[in-house]
Amino acid sequence: MATLKELSAREELFSGGHRLCAGCGIPPIMRLLLRSAGAPVVATTATGCLEVGTTIYPYTSWRISWIHSAFENSAATISGIESAYRSLKKKGKIAADKDIKFLALGGDGGTYDIGFQALSGALERGHDFLYVCYDNGAYMNTGIQRSSATPLGSATTTSPAGSAHPGKGQWRKDLTRIVVAHNIPYAAQASPHNWRDLAKKAEKAFNTEGPTFLNVVSPCPLGWYSKPELSIETAKLAVDTCYWPLYEVEDGILKVNYKPREKKPIEEWLKLQGRFKHLFKEENRWLLEETQKRIDSEWERLLEMDGKRVF
Numbered sequence: 001m002a003t004l005k006e007l008s009a010r011e012e013l014f015s016g017g018h019r020l021c022a023g024c025g026i027p028p029i030m031r032l033l034l035r036s037a038g039a040p041v042v043a044t045t046a047t048g049c050l051e052v053g054t055t056i057y058p059y060t061s062w063r064i065s066w067i068h069s070a071f072e073n074s075a076a077t078i079s080g081i082e083s084a085y086r087s088l089k090k091k092g093k094i095a096a097d098k099d100i101k102f103l104a105l106g107g108d109g110g111t112y113d114i115g116f117q118a119l120s121g122a123l124e125r126g127h128d129f130l131y132v133c134y135d136n137g138a139y140m141n142t143g144i145q146r147s148s149a150t151p152l153g154s155a156t157t158t159s160p161a162g163s164a165h166p167g168k169g170q171w172r173k174d175l176t177r178i179v180v181a182h183n184i185p186y187a188a189q190a191s192p193h194n195w196r197d198l199a200k201k202a203e204k205a206f207n208t209e210g211p212t213f214l215n216v217v218s219p220c221p222l223g224w225y226s227k228p229e230l231s232i233e234t235a236k237l238a239v240d241t242c243y244w245p246l247y248e249v250e251d252g253i254l255k256v257n258y259k260p261r262e263k264k265p266i267e268e269w270l271k272l273q274g275r276f277k278h279l280f281k282e283e284n285r286w287l288l289e290e291t292q293k294r295i296d297s298e299w300e301r302l303l304e305m306d307g308k309r310v311f
């Protein structure tokens with residue numbers, strides 16, 4: 001893996017001056033991703049904060065070839081590009097030794113929900129690309145609507161917390177597990193607070209032939225009602241509470257990449273975020289307990305699978 005010195009000496013391909021919010025998790029994820037590719041990258045981005053915040057005409061933050069796809073088809077767009085690349089190579093119109101990496105990007109709405117069909121199809125067809133989902137846990141760009149990635153009990157504009165409901169009523173979809181079930185050569189979960197782990201996974205994914213996938217937790221001060229200056233700490237707590245375990249599945253073998261020495265109670269992560277404020281009221285205590293129980297059992301299950309073949 002490239003060292004920190006090497007990574008920092010590489011060209012900055014995601015420029016500053018974009019309009020993403022202060023404290024948004026997306027920019028550090030993108031900067032590290034593009035630095036980790038080690039080759040030219042062609043990227044597609046689904047409609048969402050990343051696309052809207054980086055391409056306000058006539059400006060762009062992208063110092064690479066970049067295409068805005070529709071909300072639902074980032075993976076289909078990259079499939080077409082990658083197929084064209086293979087065909088041009090075959091025809092000798094692109095040099096055989098030329099190495100270009102293909103990257104599809106989307107938020108959780110564009111990946112877990114509306115873009116899922118395109119993603120699943122591209123994984124099944126076996127295109128050579130990396131898909132990265134930045135998971136900020138709601139449709140943030142259009143006003144904080146709940147997605148299937150939104151945590152249980154979270155208040156969003158379409159799952160408001162009040163006397164009738166204590167926020168979202170369902171557990172989040174486990175997209176990483178669903179992607180793993182496509183039997184692709186590499187899939188992992190990462191977080192921007194752990195740059196080494198994220199860069200290593202990005203490098204591995206870019207250098208693996210076939211479809212690869214990274215699900216990266218992405219703090220969102222706007223929708224999480226959290227302090228921008230605490231974003232990285234909030235991401236770290238998502239991992240230290242085991243809400244967002246860092247693990248990878250490589251050629252079918254699962255590996256837990258980080259086991260907190262002291263697993264923190266989920267309340268520590270929740271209390272930094274206004275979207276969970278109502279959970280600390282006495283009448284909603286049961287939801288906190290239910291959340292903790294579910295996290296504990298999912299973490300235990302993951303530890304049981306550590307080092308084992310999962311497909």
Ligand SMILES: Cc1ncc(C[n+]2csc(CCOP(=O)(O)OP(=O)(O)O)c2C)c(N)n1
Nearest residue numbers: 047048049071107108109110138139140141
């Ligand atoms: C077919 C379609 N439906 C709805 C929209 C409106 N829309 C654009 S972005 C977006 C939300 C994106 O959410 P997510 O993928 O989670 O990314 P984020 O905004 O959080 O970055 C929605 C609903 C659209 N562009 N196209």
